[in-house]
Every structure is written in structure tokens, then in C-alpha cells.
Amino acid sequence: xxxxxxxxxxxxxxxxxxxxxxxxxxxxxxxxxxxxxxxxxxxxxxxxxxxxxxxxxxxxxxxxxxxxxxxxxxxxxxxxxxxxxxxxxxxxxxxxxxxxxxxxxxxxxxxxxxxxxxxxxxxxxxxxxxxxxxxxxxxxxxxxxxxxxxxxxxxxxxxxxxxxxxxxxxxxxxxxxxxxxxxxxxxxxxxxxxxxxxxxxxxxxxxxxxxxxxxxxxxxxxxxxx
Amino acid sequence: xxxxxxxxxxxxxxxxxxxxxxxxxxxxxxxxxxxxxxxxxxxxxxxxxxxxxxxxxxxxxxxxxxxxxxxxxxxxxxxxxxxxxxxxxxxxxxxxxxxxxxxxxxxxxxxxxxxxxxxxxxxxxxxxxxxxxxxxxxxxxxxxxxxxxxxxxxxxxxxxxxxxxxxxxxxxxxxxxxxxxxxxxxxxxxxxxxxxxxxxxxxxxxxxxxxxxxxxxxxxxxxxxx
Numbered sequence: 235x236x237x238x239x240x241x242x243x244x245x246x247x248x249x250x251x252x253x254x255x256x257x258x259x260x261x262x263x264x265x266x267x268x269x270x271x272x273x274x275x276x277x278x279x280x281x282x283x284x285x286x287x288x289x290x291x292x293x294x295x296x297x298x299x300x301x302x303x304x305x306x307x308x309x310x311x312x313x314x315x316x317x318x319x320x321x322x323x324x325x326x327x328x329x330x331x332x333x334x335x336x337x338x339x340x341x342x343x344x345x346x347x348x349x350x351x352x353x354x355x356x357x358x359x360x361x362x363x364x365x366x367x368x369x370x371x372x373x374x375x376x377x378x379x380x381x382x383x384x385x386x387x388x389x390x391x392x393x394x395x396x397x398x399x400x401x402x403x404x405x406x407x408x409x410x411x412x413x414x415x416x417x418x419x420x421x422x423x424x425x426x427x428x429x430x431x432x433x434x435x436x437x438x439x440x441x442x443x444x445x446x447x448x449x450x451x452x453x454x455x456x457x458x459x460x
Numbered sequence: 461x462x463x464x465x466x467x468x469x470x471x472x473x474x475x476x477x478x479x480x481x482x483x484x485x486x487x488x489x490x491x492x493x494x495x496x497x498x499x500x501x502x503x504x505x506x507x508x509x510x511x512x513x514x515x516x517x518x519x520x521x522x523x524x525x526x527x528x529x530x531x532x533x534x535x536x537x538x539x540x541x542x543x544x545x546x547x548x549x550x551x552x553x554x555x556x557x558x559x560x561x562x563x564x565x566x567x568x569x570x571x572x573x574x575x576x577x578x579x580x581x582x583x584x585x586x587x588x589x590x591x592x593x594x595x596x597x598x599x600x601x602x603x604x605x606x607x608x609x610x611x612x613x614x615x616x617x618x619x620x621x622x623x624x625x626x627x628x629x630x631x632x633x634x635x636x637x638x639x640x641x642x643x644x645x646x647x648x649x650x651x652x653x654x655x656x657x658x659x660x661x662x663x664x665x666x667x668x669x670x671x672x673x674x675x676x677x678x679x680x681x682x683x684x685x686x
Contacts, residue, residue: 252487253483253486253487254483254484254487254643257479257480257483257484257487257511258480258483258484260479260511260512260513261478261479261480261510261511261616264510264511264512270512271511271512271513272512273512273513280506280516284487284490285483285486285487285490285497286486286490286496286497286498286499286518287486287497287499287515287516287517287518288515288516289513289514289515289516290506290513290514290515290516291513292512292513339644359644360644377646377648378648388644388646389642389643389644390487390642390643390644390645391620391643391644391645391646391647392644392648394617394647394649395647395648395649395650398649398650398651399650402650402651407651408662408663408666410650410651411651411653411659411660411663412663412666412667414649414650414651414653414654415653415654415655415656415659415663415664415667416615416616416667416671417480417615417616417617417654418565418585418586418614418615418616418617418618418654418655419616419617419647419649419654420603420614420617420649420653420654420655420658421617421620421621421645421647421649421654422603422604422618422621423620423621423624423640423645423646423647424621424624424625424628424636424640425624425628425633425636425637425640427637427640427641427646428640428641428643428644428645428646428647429641429644429646430641432646433637433641434637436634437634437637437638437641438641440634440638441638441641441642445642
């Protein structure tokens with residue numbers, strides 16, 4: 235038998251993170267043989283999430299291990315994080331020696347601000363895909379989009395599909411299938427419309443009007459400022 | 461316009477929780493209008509999860525709000541929690557006035573130990589369904605199983621389907637559809653086999669041999685002790 239390699243998976247944590255962008259891929263990747271999960275933030279204080287509870291970072295920027303897989307989640311906190319030099323520097327520094335540079339949801343824009351999506355095919359949450367050219371990326375339809383060692387995924391729940399895809403790449407299909415079965419990932423969404431291509435038009439329109447038009451404008455403003 | 465009712469959603473947290481059992485439904489339910497999420501543990505110290513990071517409880521057992529929705533997640537820590545009187549008492553006490561008594565994955569056995577599944581149709585993680593009669597429940601196939609105000613769901617990732625189902629029940633289909641679209645829950649698992657009914661037989665057999673035969677035996681022993 236060959237030894238299982240150690241794979242350091244480094245997730246960025248920040249205030250206002252959409253916690254499932256982190257917790258779903260962390261669940262799958264933590265079961266990958268050899269994986270060591272780190273949740274890294276600017277400081278070690280608990281990170282408030284969007285879901286009413288806080289997560290404790292395992293490391294701060296200074297003490298973080300070098301990532302084999304760097305993963306940047308999204309959330310409403312991304313617009314503020316885009317202006318935080320220490321955060322962007324951490325992403326840029328880690329990416330230099332990471333084997334895989336990845337994002338879930340609007341985490342793509344933090345990769346982009348760090349210069350990692352220039353000329354890359356990429357995706358993000360459906361309500362923000364039109365902003366990807368602002369970081370030099372080419373928006374591509376797809377729940378998980380690969381371009382070289384850069385893997386971006388769609389909104390929130392796509393992180394699970396992303397993680398299993400990456401596990402299959404790193405450890406083979408059988409390992410990924412076993413993890414998928416262990417977490418009983420046999421989804422049965424109660425409605426068919428988890429993407430605007432399939433959702434009732436009124437649901438999409440209402441969500442844009444009440445949430446995403448303003449949120450996307452805020453992201454655009456943050457991306458357009460130096 | 462009518463006022464949106466406040467709905468207290470109380471999740472039990474305990475050492476060795478499968479964090480996605482909690483974080484996935486918390487993500488969906490936190491976006492339900494009027495929802496207030498609590499993560500409640502015996503004490504306020506951070507709770508180590510199975511995925512390499514810790515979660516901070518919002519309340520301890522004494523300070524927890526009365527649940528409208530009580531939700532008990534699962535995990536390898538369930539076998540120990542079954543023997544913890546304070547935990548079982550908390551579940552029993554909260555359930556008396558909860559509108560909905562629910563579980564994800566092996567959290568069902570904690571509901572069962574508190575006497576809440578006697579004579580009820582229920583489900584749990586696929587590797588443990590045969591143990592449901594030990595708490596007086598009737599195992600039923602289904603990713604989300606309702607019996608009166610008791611709602612149990614299957615392994616780990618089923619918590620998302622459970623939460624959206626409950627949101628539809630409480631606030632209507634349009635609200636649940638909007639949340640499903642907001643979290644882009646349009647799953648695309650890389651493999652078809654997230655349940656033994658659909659997984660390659662060798663994958664299921666390997667997982668049972670290496671993980672679940674021992675884990676189910678440990679659960680059975682914990683359920684069989686007084």
C-alpha cells in the first residue's frame with residue numbers, strides 16, 4: 235500500500251460568510267483520506283456567520299498552514315472583505331503554492347480581487363455572474379467550473395458538488411462515491427427551481443427585486459473601487 | 461399585511477456532531493421570515509464537530525428559548541449523548557411545547573431515547589434504520605418522514621430537504637422556493653449513488669465493512685443500555 239498523502243485544505247473565514255459555502259465542502263473534504271481542514275481568519279475570535287451562530291477559526295493568517303487546496307467561500311461579507319488588504323494578501327500569498335485555488339458562491343470575487351481569475355473561465359452565485367468580467371473572468375454556465383487549477387462553483391449549495399468533484403480528482407471516483415454515500419447525498423429538493431433557468435419567473439423576479447439587485451449593486455461598487 | 465410570526469428554531473449541539481446535520485438546515489431556516497436560530501448545548505464552550513472546526517453555542521440548556529421547532533442533529537457523538545441525562549432531559553422538556561419535533565440523521569435516536577418516537581413512523585441515516593425499532597419507531601423509507609408533528613430525515617445532507625419542506629409548511633411554497641433559489645439548491649451530484657438503493661454494491665459493502673457495521677453496533681449497544 236502507498237501512504238495517503240496529507241492534503242491541507244484551507245478555507246477562508248470572514249465576518250458575514252454564508253456558512254454553508256464553507257460547512258458543506260468542509261463536511262465532504264474532512265472525510266477525504268489524508269485531508270486536514272483549516273478555517274483561517276484574520277484573528278482567532280469566533281466568526282459571526284449569516285445563520286445566527288459563530289464558527290471558531292483554527293488558525294489566523296500568520297499561523298495558517300500552506301494550502302494544498304485553498305477555498306474561498308462567499309457571503310454578504312464579501313463586499314467588505316474585498317477592501318481588506320490583509321485578506322486579499324493572504325489569498326494571493328496562499329495561492330502561489332496551492333495545488334488548487336477554489337471558491338464557492340461569491341468567494342469568486344475575492345479570488346478575482348487577488349488577481350487569480352484574470353482570463354479564467356469561472357462561475358459564482360447566479361445573481362452575480364454578470365459581474366465576473368469586472369475581475370477579468372469569463373462567466374461560464376456550470377455548477378462547478380474548472381480552468382487549470384482554478385475551480386469555481388455556483389451559489390451556496392454547489393459547494394458539495396464542488397467538493398465531491400475535487401475528491402474524485404484527488405483520490406479517485408470510489409473514494410468520492412463512498413463519501414457521497416456516507417453523507418447520503420441523494421438530494422430530493424422539494425421544488426424543481428433551484429436555479430433561475432428552472433425556477434418560476436415570479437420567484438426569481440421577487441428575489442432580485444427584494445435582495446439581489448441591491449446586493450449585486452453593492453458588490454459592483456466594491457469591485458469598482460480601488 | 462399580517463405580522464410575520466417569530467419562530468424559534470432550537471438545534472441541539474453536542475461534541476461529535478456531524479456539523480452539516482445542523483449547518484445545512486440552519487442555512488435554509490435562518491432565511492425563513494421570522495426565524496430565530498439557536499444552537500444550544502450543555503455549556504457555552506465551543507463544540508468540536510466532526511469536520512475539524514468548532515461551533516459556538518448561542519445558549520446553554522438553562523438559557524435556551526422555548527423551541528417552536530426543535531431539531532436534533534446526528535453524528536458519531538450521538539452514542540455518548542444517549543447516556544447523558546441532561547441532554548435527554550433537555551430534549552424531552554423542549555418537546556413538550558414545541559410545535560415541531562425534528563431530527564436529521566442519527567439525531568432520531570436522541571429523540572427516541574427521550575420517548576418521542578414511540579409508535580411513530582420515522583427515518584434516519586441508511587446505515588442505522590434497522591435500529592429504529594429499539595426506540596419504538598417504525599422505519600419508513602423516505603428522505604423526509606412526517607408523523608404528526610414529528611419530522612425525521614435521512615442521513616446528513618437530507619437536512620436541507622427537510623428544512624425546505626418545513627419552510628413550505630410554515631410559510632408557504634413561494635417562501636420555500638425563494639430560499640431554495642437563493643441558496644441555489646439545484647443539486648448536481650457527481651455520482652448517482654447517494655443511497656444504497658442506487659450506489660454500486662461494492663461501495664456500500666466497503667463502507668459498511670470499514671465504518672458502519674462497527675458504528676451501528678456501537679449505537680445498538682448504547683440504545684440497549686439503560
